[in-house]
Amino acid sequence: MANVLAFAEQRNGEIGGPARETTSVAARVASSLGGEAHALVIGGPGTGAKAADLGRYGAAVIAAAEHEALQDYNPDGYVKVVVDRVRDGAYDAVIFPATTLGKDLAPRVAALLDVPLAGDVTQLDVEGGALSVVRPIYAGKAFAHLTLNAKPALVSIRPNVFQAAENAAAGTVETYSAEVDPGSWGVRVLERKAAGEGALDVAEATIIVSGGRGMKDPSNWPLLEGLSDAIGEGVALGASRAVVDAGWRPHGEQVGQTGKTVSPKLYFAIGISGAIQHLAGMRTSKTIVAVNKDPDAPIFNVADYGIVGDLFDVVPRLTDEIKALKAKG
Amino acid sequence: MDVIVCVKRVPDTETRIRIGEGGTSIDPAGVKFIISPYDEFAIEAALRTKEGAGAGEVTLISFGDASAQETLRAGLAMGADRGVLLAGEAGMDGLATAKALAAELEGADAPLVLFGVKAADDDQQQVGTMVATLLGRPCATGVSSFQMGDGKVTCQREVEGGLEVLEVDLPAVLTITKGEFEPRYASLKGIMAAKKKPLEQKDAATEAGRISVTKLTYPPERAAGKIVGEGADAVPELVRLLREEAHAL
Numbered sequence: 001m002a003n004v005l006a007f008a009e010q011r012n013g014e015i016g017g018p019a020r021e022t023t024s025v026a027a028r029v030a031s032s033l034g035g036e037a038h039a040l041v042i043g044g045p046g047t048g049a050k051a052a053d054l055g056r057y058g059a060a061v062i063a064a065a066e067h068e069a070l071q072d073y074n075p076d077g078y079v080k081v082v083v084d085r086v087r088d089g090a091y092d093a094v095i096f097p098a099t100t101l102g103k104d105l106a107p108r109v110a111a112l113l114d115v116p117l118a119g120d121v122t123q124l125d126v127e128g129g130a131l132s133v134v135r136p137i138y139a140g141k142a143f144a145h146l147t148l149n150a151k152p153a154l155v156s157i158r159p160n161v162f163q164a165a166e167n168a169a170a171g172t173v174e175t176y177s178a179e180v181d182p183g184s185w186g187v188r189v190l191e192r193k194a195a196g197e198g199a200l201d202v203a204e205a206t207i208i209v210s211g212g213r214g215m216k217d218p219s220n221w222p223l224l225e226g227l228s229d230a231i232g233e234g235v236a237l238g239a240s241r242a243v244v245d246a247g248w249r250p251h252g253e254q255v256g257q258t259g260k261t262v263s264p265k266l267y268f269a270i271g272i273s274g275a276i277q278h279l280a281g282m283r284t285s286k287t288i289v290a291v292n293k294d295p296d297a298p299i300f301n302v303a304d305y306g307i308v309g310d311l312f313d314v315v316p317r318l319t320d321e322i323k324a325l326k327a328k329g
Numbered sequence: 330m331d332v333i334v335c336v337k338r339v340p341d342t343e344t345r346i347r348i349g350e351g352g353t354s355i356d357p358a359g360v361k362f363i364i365s366p367y368d369e370f371a372i373e374a375a376l377r378t379k380e381g382a383g384a385g386e387v388t389l390i391s392f393g394d395a396s397a398q399e400t401l402r403a404g405l406a407m408g409a410d411r412g413v414l415l416a417g418e419a420g421m422d423g424l425a426t427a428k429a430l431a432a433e434l435e436g437a438d439a440p441l442v443l444f445g446v447k448a449a450d451d452d453q454q455q456v457g458t459m460v461a462t463l464l465g466r467p468c469a470t471g472v473s474s475f476q477m478g479d480g481k482v483t484c485q486r487e488v489e490g491g492l493e494v495l496e497v498d499l500p501a502v503l504t505i506t507k508g509e510f511e512p513r514y515a516s517l518k519g520i521m522a523a524k525k526k527p528l529e530q531k532d533a534a535t536e537a538g539r540i541s542v543t544k545l546t547y548p549p550e551r552a553a554g555k556i557v558g559e560g561a562d563a564v565p566e567l568v569r570l571l572r573e574e575a576h577a578l
Contacts, residue, residue: 011489075468076467079462099489100471100487100488100489101488103454103455103470103471104458104470104471106455107423107454107455107456107458107459107462108458108459108461108462108468110423110424110455110459111424111427111458111459111462111463112462114424115424115539116422116423116424116425116538116539116540117423117424117453117455118421118540119423119452119453119454119455120452120453120454132543135452136452136548137450137451137452137545138340138346138355138449138450138451138452139342139449139452140548141345141346141547141548142346142348142355142545142546142547142548143545143546143547143548144421144451144542144545145542145543145544145545145546146421146540146541146542146543147540147541147543148539148540149539149540149541150539150540185467186466186467186497186498186501187467187468187469187495187496187497187498188495188496188497189493189494189495190483190494190495190496191493191494192488192491192492192493192494193491193492193493193494194490194491200489200490201489201490203489204489207577231578244507250487251473251487251506251507251508252487254507257342257449258342258366258367258449258507259507261452265577266571266575266577266578275343276343276344276345277342277343283548283551284548286575286577287571287575287577288551288554289567289571295556300554300556301551301553302551302554303554304551304554304555304575305554305555305557305567305570305571305575306554306555306556306557307556307557307558307559307560307563307564307567308556308558308559308560309559309560309561309563310560313560313561314560314561314563314564316561317561317564318564318567318568321564321565321568322568322578325568325572325578
């Protein structure tokens with residue numbers, strides 16, 4: 001049986017986009033290989049019930065490993081559950097999300113199973129029974145086309161790139177109690193601090209409002225927050241390296257080669273000139289809007305729509321127009 | 330306290346990447362190479378840890394070809410004490426790289442091994458974590474600051490929408506990201522001193538990689554966009570285009 005396992009990430013007990021995306025990709029790979037897609041979700045008691053919906057995205061089986069101590073991610077706790085499951089299920093491939101959790105977890109699984117890992121892929125196909133993938137390198141300045149020659153083939157997929165496709169399968173939920181020995185863990189989470197209510201990570205947002213040095217001062221950011229609020233849900237703030245290096249914004253918001261590589265549906269570059277390392281990190285966005293005073297700024301070479309002008313005039317007007325649009329419905 | 334930092338030589342992030350002849354690697358001609366920026370944060374973290382403890386040695390290890398000597402010297406100029414060049418090549422298979430490094434680190438008794446969270450060339454974000462797993466050491470990834478304690482280290486890391494505080498048992502492996510560890514510049518004195526610091530070179534124990542590169546390609550060109558207009562007066566037209574043409578709002 002050429003089955004494929006999707007790691008279904010839950011966060012605060014909720015199954016979100018990354019889980020639907022890994023499950024959808026696993027279903028597609030499994031159908032090429034002539035097997036079934038299974039989803040593995042790890043969490044506290046009750047997690048299995050919440051994951052039942054993954055059947056709609058192609059999971060024939062949803063294995064739910066539950067334990068009080070696994071409610072939140074712990075690398076030592078989670079890795080054992082995943083490795084046990086992959087060994088028991090003799091999977092041909094395992095699909096992880098390239099989220100913070102997935103990037104922490106997948107390399108550990110790879111090392112324990114002694115198989116390589118292709119991380120953060122943006123394209124994945126089955127050719128002659130082997131997985132072939134594309135992953136951006138140099139933060140997107142080039143793409144590497146790779147073939148994975150090991151079994152199971154381990155891959156993590158970039159969030160927001162693969163469609164979560166509805167493709168109903170049996171979706172049988174098999175809940176079991178995970179074997180856990182917290183006393184043996186070498187890493188313990190002492191505390192989690194939320195950045196803000198419902199704050200969305202820039203790598204997972206569908207719309208990004210990014211600011212650069214043209215913003216002139218960190219005290220001007222409410223302007224971008226206003227625009228972001230007007231647009232509504234799924235929006236995150238981004239930043240150029242210059243403003244992160246200047247200490248105006250946290251590194252978590254940085255887009256580009258020493259920050260995050262993003263592919264949102266809509267990217268606003270506000271007061272960002274477009275250094276090569278920034279362009280590398282956002283050029284795969286579906287639609288790019290640039291607002292800049294300098295008509296020769298390189299950002300206009302990648303922008304679908306540009307406005308040449310003073311952002312301090314343009315952004316408030318843009319916020320108002322979008323508010324009016326949303327009010328109309 | 331002894332700290333080991335694993336570093337990689339990568340093209341400068343401001344450099345343009347050209348695909349080389351054969352199509353499976355980049356053309357290094359005219360490319361300026363640097364220490365991967367995340368590894369610089371790790372070196373800075375190691376130097377501060379040693380300085381905080383008042384004693385110890387910072388060792389840099391680089392897996393790569395002979396040109397990585399230059400990278401190690403740059404790290405020694407920042408203040409590290411000695412360098413080890415593990416000569417070998419593993420391509421895009423991070424696990425093969427991790428095995429070569431783990432074999433070297435197996436007998437090392439430094440309580441802390443640091444990596445940059447990822448290399449700024451292939452962006453895999455996996456080698457440090459794999460080395461930790463192979464060595465059976467606890468590991469925290471994406472650490473932006475940490476404090477040494479008794480038999481453990483307390484780490485802060487960025488996660489989606491927030492921060493996590495972790496306690497990690499020593500000996501540990503940490504992968505470091507941008508945060509508290511703004512790297513120092515090498516002083517002229519440091520650069521001179523680096524020339525005399527010990528730099529050992531040995532062959533790495535490597536195995537054949539199991540990920541093969543079929544080809545490299547450039548990202549799809551974006552069609553030239555349009556300038557909608559100048560100033561705030563262009564906004565209504567922009568919003569109309571975003572809604573009706575791009576279906577993005």
